[in-house]
Amino acid sequence: MGRNPTSPRSPATPQRLAPASVRSAARSRSDIASRCVVTDAPPVAAHPGATDAAACAAGDIVTISPAIEAKGLYKVFGKHPRSVVERLRAGATREDVADAGTAAVVDATFSVQPGEIFVVMGLSGSGKSTLIRMLNGLHDATGGEVLVQGDTITGIPDARLRRIRRDGIAMVFQHFALLPHRTVAANVAYPLELRGVPKAERLAKAEEVLALVGLDGWGARLPSELSGGMQQRVGIARALAADTEILLMDEAFSALDPLIRREMQEQLLELQARLRKTIVFITHDLNEAMFLGDRIAVMRDGRIVQVGSPEDILTDPANDYVEQFVQDVDRARVLTAANVMERPRSVVAESAGPRTALRQMRDAGASAAYVVDRERTLVGIVTDRDAVAHVRQGATTLAGIVRPAPASVAHDEVLVNLFVPSAESPLPLAVTDGDGRLAGIIPRVTLLAALGPAANATGPLMVLPQPVSHDLIDEVLADADDAHGPLVADAEEVR
Numbered sequence: 420m421g422r423n424p425t426s427p428r429s430p431a432t433p434q435r436l437a438p439a440s441v442r443s444a445a446r447s448r449s450d451i452a453s454r455c456v457v458t459d460a461p462p463v464a465a466h467p468g469a470t471d472a473a474a475c476a477a478g479d480i481v482t483i484s485p486a487i488e489a490k491g492l493y494k495v496f497g498k499h500p501r502s503v504v505e506r507l508r509a510g511a512t513r514e515d516v517a518d519a520g521t522a523a524v525v526d527a528t529f530s531v532q533p534g535e536i537f538v539v540m541g542l543s544g545s546g547k548s549t550l551i552r553m554l555n556g557l558h559d560a561t562g563g564e565v566l567v568q569g570d571t572i573t574g575i576p577d578a579r580l581r582r583i584r585r586d587g588i589a590m591v592f593q594h595f596a597l598l599p600h601r602t603v604a605a606n607v608a609y610p611l612e613l614r615g616v617p618k619a620e621r622l623a624k625a626e627e628v629l630a631l632v633g634l635d636g637w638g639a640r641l642p643s644e645l646s647g648g649m650q651q652r653v654g655i656a657r658a659l660a661a662d663t664e665i666l667l668m669d670e671a672f673s674a675l676d677p678l679i680r681r682e683m684q685e686q687l688l689e690l691q692a693r694l695r696k697t698i699v700f701i702t703h704d705l706n707e708a709m710f711l712g713d714r715i716a717v718m719r720d721g722r723i724v725q726v727g728s729p730e731d732i733l734t735d736p737a738n739d740y741v742e743q744f745v746q747d748v749d750r751a752r753v754l755t756a757a758n759v760m761e762r763p764r765s766v767v768a769e770s771a772g773p774r775t776a777l778r779q780m781r782d783a784g785a786s787a788a789y790v791v792d793r794e795r796t797l798v799g800i801v802t803d804r805d806a807v808a809h810v811r812q813g814a815t816t817l818a819g820i821v822r823p824a825p826a827s828v829a830h831d832e833v834l835v836n837l838f839v840p841s842a843e844s845p846l847p848l849a850v851t852d853g854d855g856r857l858a859g860i861i862p863r864v865t866l867l868a869a870l871g872p873a874a875n876a877t878g879p880l881m882v883l884p885q886p887v888s889h890d891l892i893d894e895v896l897a898d899a900d901d902a903h904g905p906l907v908a909d910a911e912e913v914r
């Protein structure tokens with residue numbers, strides 16, 4: 420599909436940021452997944468995606484059946500594909516078997532959780548399209564197994580497979596694949612027509628999903644009257660009209676101009692925040708993968724070489740190949756506050772007294788402390804000077820000296836959005852969790868260091884200490900003047 424090889428060193432799209440609301444909505448899915456226990460157990464409901472996610476959001480521990488599972492998948496093109504798979508299983512490399520066939524996918528194992536955007540990323544020829552086509556049975560697997568919502572689709576009769584494709588898995592293609600002589604609405608309604616849905620009903624549904632993708636009023640046009648971006652929105656609307664739990668998107672935005680492409684990526688995240696589909700998205704563009712993916716599988720020469728969150732891939736690349744891939748990614752647009760924050764050192768309870776606050780600040784070497792309430796919600800800050808004055812006055816509570824909290828940032832905010840608040844905050848930037856509690860802090864030096872290539876190196880950062888006090892400097896200079904005579908020396912000062 421994607422005949423558009425791009426060097427990993429030259430990203431195909433300009434990098435812009437999804438609106439924070441879009442990213443937050445997208446990230447909340449990962450939060451849901453991370454709060455749930457994921458097992459191979461059967462789903463707890465007929466539609467595991469919606470029901471389990473709701474249960475998890477409510478904080479319950481439930482079991483989630485993966486929406487899609489690939490177990491030891493192989494696809495070999497050639498005369499004797501099964502014997503090639505045997506050789507590969509016995510340790511032969513792709514090159515070893517090249518004379519007998521093309522090993523397009525080699526031993527792929529992964530699972531995709533309901534509601535997740537799972538991106539498969541790799542250079543041209545790495546096997547992405549072949550892999551996605553095995554997930555809906557368009558290609559037979561030469562070895563291994565694919566399960567969709569717990570049911571194997573490997574080796575099942577064609578009629579059943581067609582039913583699963585029609586009712587359970589919709590696909591969006593790179594080149595839209597619209598029927599040119601049918602109207603936009605008829606294209607969108609097509610999957611429903613295949614299911615035998617009456618005309619009025621399917622056209623009503625088509626109008627509904629066209630509105631969802633921002634194309635209301637365009638239903639009567641022909642595809643050729645629409646721009647490329649609009650045609651791809653029709654492609655997405657058609658997939659949504661089918662109302663399937665799973666969407667497969669094969670290089671769906673690769674044919675679009677960069678700006679339109681970024682717009683479509685943002686729209687997809689917005690739609691996903693509302694619809695919570697399970698999406699497998701294929702791309703050769705790492706920036707697109709990082710922008711869209713809850714998790715990313717990196718493919719090379721038919722093999723999956725790493726599966727992880729964008730942050731995992733960026734900060735902990737599994738090998739030199741992935742490392743090379745990610746070196747030009749703009750870390751500021753991928754890493755979040757939670758990825759770089761530190762434990763806050765001086766935090767006092769709102770109910771504490773000024774002496775406690777002073778001790779805290781002294782021990783932390785800080786000139787101010789964060790003040791939190793019983794729920795650990797940030798309510799303000801208290802400075803050492805105010806606390807000293809308060810102690811001298813004999814006050815026993817912080818009442819009257821808690822200053823308003825400087826702006827805080829949400830834990831899932833990307834670093835590029837932290838620079839202004841960091842510059843404006845008199846203290847290290849406060850980071851709050853999803854419930855508004857103080858989760859960590861980000862000193863400016865930490866924010867800067869996070870952007871460097873060695874950001875995953877651990878160890879103390881070299882920070883210049885606070886200047887010594889004027890009193891101390893005056894005292895040392897006066898002693899020196901006494902000992903050596905006054906300095907005759909404006910001339911020696913470097914101007």
Ligand SMILES: Nc1ncnc2c1ncn2[C@@H]1O[C@H](COP(=O)(O)OP(=O)(O)OP(=O)(O)O)[C@@H](O)[C@H]1O
Pocket residue numbers: 420421422423496521522523541542543544545546547548549550703
């Ligand atoms: N039908 C086929 N017959 C023979 N070889 C094939 C077939 N389809 C794919 N291949 C080969 O399998 C390998 C993987 O191809 P695939 O299209 O899955 O890669 P891809 O990562 O999707 O690349 P692209 O982004 O260029 O589409 C390639 O070497 C390709 O030439």
